[in-house]
Amino acid sequence: MSDQTRRIDIDVPVLSRVEGEGALEVHAAGGRITDLKLRIFEPPRMFERFLEGRGYHEVADAVARICGICPVAYQMSAVQALESIFGVEPGDWVRAMRRVFYCGEWIQSHALHIHLLALPDFFGYDSALAMAADYPGEVRRGMRLQALGNELMALFGARAVHPVGARVGGFHHAPKAADVADLRGRLEAAIPEAEALARWAAGFDLPDNGQEFPCLALRNGADYPMNRGRIAASTGLDVPVAEFADHVTEEQVPHSTAFHARLDGEPYLVGPLARLNINADVLPAATRALLADTGPALPSTNPFHSLLARALEIHAALVEAVRLLGDYRVPERPYAEVAPRAGTGYGATEAPRGVLWHRYETDDAGRVTAARIVPPTAQNQARMEEDLRLSLEARGLDAPDDELRFLGERVIRNYDPCISCATHFLDLTVHRR
């Protein structure tokens, strides 16, 4: 660095309302950013390593522990990959109920992110509880939606965090028809609440920094993707799940424990806005009608539309769960029999935060011999850095440090990064020249 560099160190207290320890280092010259690093420190827990040697029936309970907010996503990608190895056909009932189970997680995770993590940024509070005093109706509505999502997960999994109902082949247990009918009625009653949430969110004053970025999501052309689809991207990519790793490369960078993923060499977006950009035509009709009223115009190039995309997905998940539970019956057996065999299998599902891809190899007894997991937040990290660069430059690097830091935090939170990290320090260091 030249001696004209004015270096400012700002110790920001813990970056709140995200999961993750971030540090942001910015080098600027002549009003332009020359180098930017978003540091993410996730103490490695080495799941891929300790899955080796585990029986196939243990994997769902193990991988749930990767994330307390989206355990269903990990379970669904894992059982799908293992079923593809063993040639298991779980059948229509299991497929429909897995979608319902997943709807629960989307509702819970999106409602939690919107209300507890993101909204305070939009209204200038430091927490949802502080906000609840002035917006009691809105915050409580969010908590009610979150609770409904949790109940739906518990219906199939006995509890919402690390649910115990999922297994290779289907479910351990089918809920009673009376319990399903009761919850379905309450889900249906919540659809207007989700609609009101989306209409409210559509009115927020958003930073608009139109950006060009490729989007990647599952697509099957028949329904909004959760458990089924090929890997599709706005670049025209359309490949089977097994070929994901041919197009997405992961690299380890010195400043982060999360691998950086790139799509054919470029940063790209996964998650609610990417799904909406790629799959709006297969939303449930009621959600499509709502989208026509609320926007955004698609494809959206404003990452801050992610919050509205989450609200629309809550609505879609409620509509889907109500539809799929409409003719619920208790099956003779809630799972298909499994006969393990050796092989390699792939699974990809849409976690609340985006595509979650798993690859497993098993031996004859169905024990895992190799595992690879690509979570959505690792895929979004390069895109987050690019967004930070564009957003900070658009704001102007002569802005006060506090303002740049707040904008940086807001940009990061908008991606709903799900990084189980030790601490949450965002140290913004701006080197100006």
Place this chain on the structure above:
Amino acid sequence: MGKAGDEAKPRVAVHKFSSCDGCQLAFLDLGEDLVRLAELVDFVHFAEAGPVDPEAETDIAFVEGSISTPGEAERIKRIRANTRYLVPIGACATSGGIQALRNLHDGKQWLADVYPSPEYVESLATSTGIADNVTVDYQLWGCPVNGRQVLAAVRALLWGVDPVPERDKVCMECKRAGHVCVLVSRGQPCLGPVTVTGCGALCPAFGRDCYGCYGPAENPNPDALGRRFEGLGLMREDVARRFHFIHSHREPLHGAGLRWGGGGGRGP
């Protein structure tokens, strides 16, 4: 949340170490009760919910997650020094969690297996519970802990009485609830006979075997249960993996798993 300088209310922190964030959800999923709780206590640090003051003096510090990096080993000492009650919550904080499986192997080698450039990553070879590092006052077991447990603990401490730890085995709760025994009737390798209550016997209620996510009960006999599992047709290595899963680093499960051949054959 709490207002600065609100001296009348107990000051509470929720800290995170190496974990999945699932135990913090015991608070964040409380809904209306979370709003009420925030009226009773002053949340001075709870990063995921908003308030940030990691060095604050507190009456109760709840800690989620295990100690798995050099930085965490230092940070927990400061938290201990700054709080009256230190309460680890969940499997990671109480016994190192599922990621403590690396303690049975060569943790440094594992890091090299997962990361092409392990030198970029700060990590300890082991993952350990909070009580292995500093003195703790109470512990809440479970993977994850639930809202009932955290509210009961807060409520007890607010009244100035000790929270009462669970000691019973899952079998007791299972029988009280009237579930059919999955070990006897279906031949499943259920860990209920050695696992502590607190979950609500959820797995047997769903017709499946308990996998021990709440950790060992009082006076368990894992070896007798292991022999029973062998009688069901499990190989010794399968029995070892039953004991070495969510609470592999905690006795007597740790030792039992080693006796049944787990942990790459490394002795205790």
